[in-house]
Amino acid sequence: MGGRDRFSARLGRRDFLAATGGAFFVCALGERNFTVRTARDVQRVDAAAASLRRPASARRDRVDSLSFATPAPADGGRRREYWLVARPVRWQVTPRGYDEWHARRVPRVTFRALAYQAWSAGFARPLGPPRIPGPTLEAEVGDVIVVHFRNGAEQLRQALTVHPHGVRYNPEYDGAYLGEFTRAGGFVAPGEEFTYVWEATPDSVGVWPYHDHGPNHTLNTFRGLFGAIVVRERGAARPDREYALFxxxxxxxITGADTVLHCINGRAFAGNTPTLRARVGERVAIHVxxxxxxxHTFHIHGHRWRDSAGALVDCPTVGPNETITAAFTEDNPGRWLYHCHVFSHQDAGMAGWYLVDPR
Amino acid sequence: MGGRDRFSARLGRRDFLAATGGAFFVCALGERNFTVRTARDVQRVDAAAASLRRPASARRDRVDSLSFATPAPADGGRRREYWLVARPVRWQVTPRGYDEWHARRVPRVTFRALAYQAWSAGFARPLGPPRIPGPTLEAEVGDVIVVHFRNGAEQLRQALTVHPHGVRYNPEYDGAYLGEFTRAGGFVAPGEEFTYVWEATPDSVGVWPYHDHGPNHTLNTFRGLFGAIVVRERGAARPDREYALFxxxxxxxITGADTVLHCINGRAFAGNTPTLRARVGERVAIHVxxxxxxxHTFHIHGHRWRDSAGALVDCPTVGPNETITAAFTEDNPGRWLYHCHVFSHQDAGMAGWYLVDPR
Amino acid sequence: MGGRDRFSARLGRRDFLAATGGAFFVCALGERNFTVRTARDVQRVDAAAASLRRPASARRDRVDSLSFATPAPADGGRRREYWLVARPVRWQVTPRGYDEWHARRVPRVTFRALAYQAWSAGFARPLGPPRIPGPTLEAEVGDVIVVHFRNGAEQLRQALTVHPHGVRYNPEYDGAYLGEFTRAGGFVAPGEEFTYVWEATPDSVGVWPYHDHGPNHTLNTFRGLFGAIVVRERGAARPDREYALFxxxxxxxITGADTVLHCINGRAFAGNTPTLRARVGERVAIHVxxxxxxxHTFHIHGHRWRDSAGALVDCPTVGPNETITAAFTEDNPGRWLYHCHVFSHQDAGMAGWYLVDPR
Ligand SMILES: [Cu+2]
Ligand SMILES: [Cu+2]
Ligand SMILES: [Cu+2]
Structure with a gap:
């Protein structure tokens, strides 16, 4: 099992539809709405994306002629600069080849994913290997987050972007391909760079995703182009343990595996997915x-917490690009399973370990 | 692409199941549970619905013998009267034939839908063409909403109704087909009229859907028989801009298109779906x-708001017949995309524009 | 229609995939991830589960060597003891053979389910027939819930467990199969007994599910191994009417029926699902x-209530192993329909009656 060094899985898998129950997804791109059932369909979508030219900046409505100033930090705020490179990575979904929850071997699945990789100032050098999710971007209220972005996936021959949730930005920094209304940050061609400037406003406090929103963003987000943004009140303390789980x-x-792999942070099955740790007495925040x-719903064995309404929960719903936070003071040592409680997700990989040491 | 002047799509489409991934829906009707895969199945469901006779009003339990007074407005309340006619309409799902987000042509899909059309007092004349959704019904606490309903879809040969959420009503005005327990408002035969009287009580404040709940209500709701109810506190000001998005x-x-079209208010793809507008400084409420x-989840680029728990969100979950409201004071001019963040929905049409002018 | 006295449906059904739209579920077990499409697949999963041996208790991490004291009630708290036997039951999904909402006959579906049956102290005698859901476990803050569990499904030849949500427990009483990290309560072999001890802590207040979390828990939970836990503040009054609906x-x-049956408490279609009752003036709590x-979303005709954020709702979302509570003081007499508002669920059985008497 596993792909070669290309972006779509090898073709011609027998009984593919049988294995996936006819599962498919849809990509809107170029002149077509692609129904993506096979690796060949992925190639077609990629070819359509590669043929797109930079759109003109149409002015159909008066709002299309507005111009915008680049935001600066509020009094006392800072510039938080990040250098991100979108690039392909040969990604291991199940590096251990083992599912510790069910005590069984699972296939080692490797494929050509996409990741946002953190680089040092001025794109001098990578700060570690590419990872899924990309680096967590942190700010306090009053700061601006400056993301220097380079589309380093030249082989993919497609425009990519960074689109944030939660923070404030003007249309120049939306990072979204919008057809003829696209502004500069919504189409970063292969090899190009763009600098996004986003504001951490008082109503940005929380944890949010960022992800590709270029012309092929459904496929490229599925490939791994996403990460987290954390905005805190000015001077607020970090929790003792803080995790972001996608x-x-x-x-x-896209993987060439026989079935869909339900993942947490790019990995499937306990022992491959993140093993979280904490100690009794610590303040823990797990952002999902x-x-x-x-x-999905998110459950941690042995734990419960208050949701944003103050209600006690241990298995809340979380939808696409929605965030829930499980925050509590740890009081229950041991080895605990955490998992999505959709049975067909948990059994296909969406589970992991949370290890709690005594005080 | 596109239907003829009948309620189900033309038959015999090649590779229909391939195109839809075997997608189907279920209708419970008459002696059968119909699994609706094809336009012919739709015809079968319609035929079964047309053969249903008005049910007797069975009295199996003591509650079935209760009788109910028609509610009157509370002190200071008003009667808010509406005249609604359910009728077929040749409906354009993609009138522009263009998807502005992805800058591409899309097929013009037209089919025979059903809509609640607003008429003037006494069914004197229609107040504009039939639209999906139907007219928004508004009331303040203490009012009664009086809906004079006519089933004007004679060609459909099926009973229809109006069933509201949120407001208070006694069983006579439930507007739901309940088999042998159906009361008058739950079976309005073709050509018949029925007047519903609903109370806007203090716990009705909010925005709610109304929809068909007749014997074939799954199919007929899917065809477009739905609208919104807005109940405000007495004397409460309207937001400066208020939108209801289904x-x-x-x-x-039912459309004869090759694929499912994911819609907002009966239209698919940006430029066809509602283009919302506001101005900086205005109080905006978008009910979804x-x-x-x-x-679904609902996301507006460049915006975030507080949910009913006070938590900051920009992409909350909204389930079938559930309402969420994005309410904020506008502060971010420009052209913004709004969309469901389920990738397969947004790429199949569930997106639109929100245009914000500077102050 | 209907099964024989075995745990999977009879094989060789024609057009099975046609009838279910290729529906399947996934079970992770032994060396495989089973895609369960047919009754034969169910047999394969059961065979794999029957071949599992009791796992060793691996110590890979320091937390695996922790030992735990059995919790005792807090000051003033009590031991709430229950005796539960997991056992097969020939279960009627549609005992009336009739759908009262749609006034039509439906097939009588009977199959070999699994249920948690309540027994008297010391497993002396059963307290009534096996039911789905199992008995509701009740406690107040400060109590411990003691569940004496017997795996009485010897014919199934598989380990079973009881895993609770919401309450506090140490890893010995997690009731979850965790591969090599399984502790005693996570693998109760056929004929064996295990006693779980769970704490009703202040942050356990609420209504929670319990369910099988043994090695084959997806399949065995689907077969009926689940029930409710209710934890109240010390001395808190019960509502006048309280219902738990799964x-x-x-x-x-697993049933051998032609289609999936969407159920409430093990039954499908109004008249078979629970018929709830209340009287005007009573405090009602319906836990879903x-x-x-x-x-799912949960709707009751003629009613609305405040969610945990204080917002007025009548159709909230409820996800897998999530709980929502519809709590209100009854004020609206009559016969009301309650149902999930996912159209394909309600039409396939997920609906019932709520009968309200006048004061
Ligand atoms: Cu999930
Ligand atoms: Cu959606
Ligand atoms: Cu449902």
Missing amino acids: LHNFPPQ IGMDSNF | LHNFPPQ IGMDSNF | LHNFPPQ IGMDSNF
């Missing part, structure tokens, strides 16, 4: 973000 | 209501 | 718990 899937069309077309 | 789909079985069997 | 489905693979892989 619930998503890698479909067979949906990043596919499915709805 | 997230729903038109399945290929699920009206199909799917779950 | 929204779930029985797939054709998701227990399958689907998301």
Whole structure:
């Protein structure tokens, strides 16, 4: 199992539809709405995306002629600069080849994913290997987040972007391909760079996703182009332990695996997904973000917490690009399973370990 | 692409199941549970609905013998009267034939839908063409909403109704077909009229859907028989801009299109779906209501707001017949995309423009 | 229609995939991830589960060597003891053979389900027939819930467990199969007993599910192994009427029916599902718990209530193993329909009656 060094899985898999129950996803691109059932369909979508030219900046409505100033930090705020490179990475979904929850071997699935990689100032050098999710962007209220972005996936021959949730930005920094209304940050061609400037306003406090929103963003987000933004009140303390978990899937069309793999942060099955740790007495915050077309619920054995309404929960719903936070003071040592409670997701990889040490 | 002047799409489409991934929906009607895969299945469901006779009003339980007074307005309240006619309409799902987000042509899909059309007092004359959704019904606490309803879809040969959410009503005005327990308002035969009287009570404050709940209500709701109810506190000011957006789909079985069209207010793809407007400084309320069997999340670029728990969100979940409201004071001019964040919905039409002028 | 006295439906159904739209579910077990499409697949999963041996208790991490004291009630708290036997039951999904909402006959579907049956102290005698859901476990803050569990499904030849949500427990009483990290309560072999001890802490207040979390828990939960836990503040009064409704489905693979049956508490279609009652003036609490892989919304005609954020709702979302509570003082007499508002669920059985008497 596993792909070669290209972006779509090998073609001609027998009984593919049988294995996936006819599962497919849809990509709107160029002149077509692609129904993506096979690796060949992925190639077609990529070819359509590669043929797109930079759109003109149409002025059909008076709002299209507005111009915008680049925001600066508020009094006392800072510039938080990040250098991100979108690039392909040979990604192991199941590096251990083992599912520790069910005590069984699972296939080692490797494919050509896309990731936002953190680089040092001025794109001097990578800060570690590409990872899924990309680096967490942090700010306090009053700061501006400056993301220097380079589309380093030249082989993909497609425009890419960074689109944030939660923070404030003007249309220049939306990072979204909008057809003829696209502004500069919505179409960063292969090899190009663009600098996004986003404001951490008082109503930006929270944890949010960022993700590709270029012309092929459904496919490229599914490939791994996403990460988290954390905005805190000015001077607010970090929790003692803070984790961001993305619930998503890698479909067979892009991995070449026999089935969809339901993942947490790019990995499937306990022992491959993140193993979280904490100690009794610590303040823990686990941010859970949906990043596919499915709805999920998030459960941690032995734990419960208050949701934003103050209600006690242990298995809340989290939808696509929605965030829920499980925050509590740890009081229950041991080895705990965390998982999405959609049975067909948990059994296809969406589970992991949370290890709690005594005080 | 596109239907003829009948309620189901033309038959015999090649590769229909391939195109829809075997998608189907279920209708419970007459002696059968219909699995609706094709336009012919739609015809079968319609035929079964047309053969239903008005049910007897069975009295199996003591509650079935209760009688109910027609409610009157509370002190200071008013009667808010509406005249609604359910009628067929040749409906354009993609009138522009263009998807402005993805800068591409899309097929012009037209089919025979159903809509609640607003008429003037006494059914004197229509107040404009039939639209999806139907007219928004407004009231303040203490009012009664009086809906004079006529089933004007004689060609459909089926009973129709109006069933409201949120407001208070006694069983006579439930507007739901309940088999042998159906009361008058639950079976309005073709050509018949019925007057519903609903109370706007203090716990009715909010925005709610109304929809067909007759014997064939799954199919006829999917065809477009739905609208919004807005109940405000007495004397409460309207927001400066207020929109109601229904997230729903038109399945290929009723449109004859090759694929499902994921719609907002009966239209698919930006430029066809509602283009919303506001000005900086205005108080904006966008009410989003699920009206199909799917779950959705609702995202507006460049914006965030507080949910009913006070939490900052920009992409909350909205389920079937659930309402969420995005309410904020506008502060961010420009052209913004709004969309469901389920990737397979947004790429199949569930997106639109929100244009914000500077102060 | 209907099964024989075995746990999977009879094989060789024609057009099974046609009838279910290729529906399937996934079970992770032994060396495989089973895609369960047919009754034969169910047999394969059961065979794999029957071949599992009790796992060793691996110590890979320091937390695996922790030992735990059995909790005792807090000052003033009590031991709430229950005796539960998991056992097969020939279960009627549609005992009336009739759907009262749609006034039509429906097939009588009977199959070999699994249920938690309540027994008297010391497993002396059963307290009534096995039911789906199992008995409701009640406690107040400060109590411990003691569940004496017997795996009485010897014919199934599989380990079973009881895993609770909401309450506090140490890893010994998690009731979850965790592969090599399984502790005693996570693998109760056929004929064996295990006693779980769970704490009702201040942050356990609410209504929660319990369910099987043994090695084959997806399949065995789908078969009916679930129930409710209610934790109240010390001395808190019960509502006048309190109901727990589980929204779930029985797939054709285990029932032998032609289609999936969307159920409430093990029954499908109004007249078979629970008929709830109340009287005007009574305080009513209806707890709704998701227990399958689907998301649902819950609607009661003629009623609305405040959610945990204080917002007025009449159709909230409820996800897998999530709980929502519809609580209100009854003020609206008559016969009311309650149902999930996912159209394809309500039309396939997920609806029932709520009968309200006048004061
Ligand atoms: Cu999930
Ligand atoms: Cu959607
Ligand atoms: Cu449902």
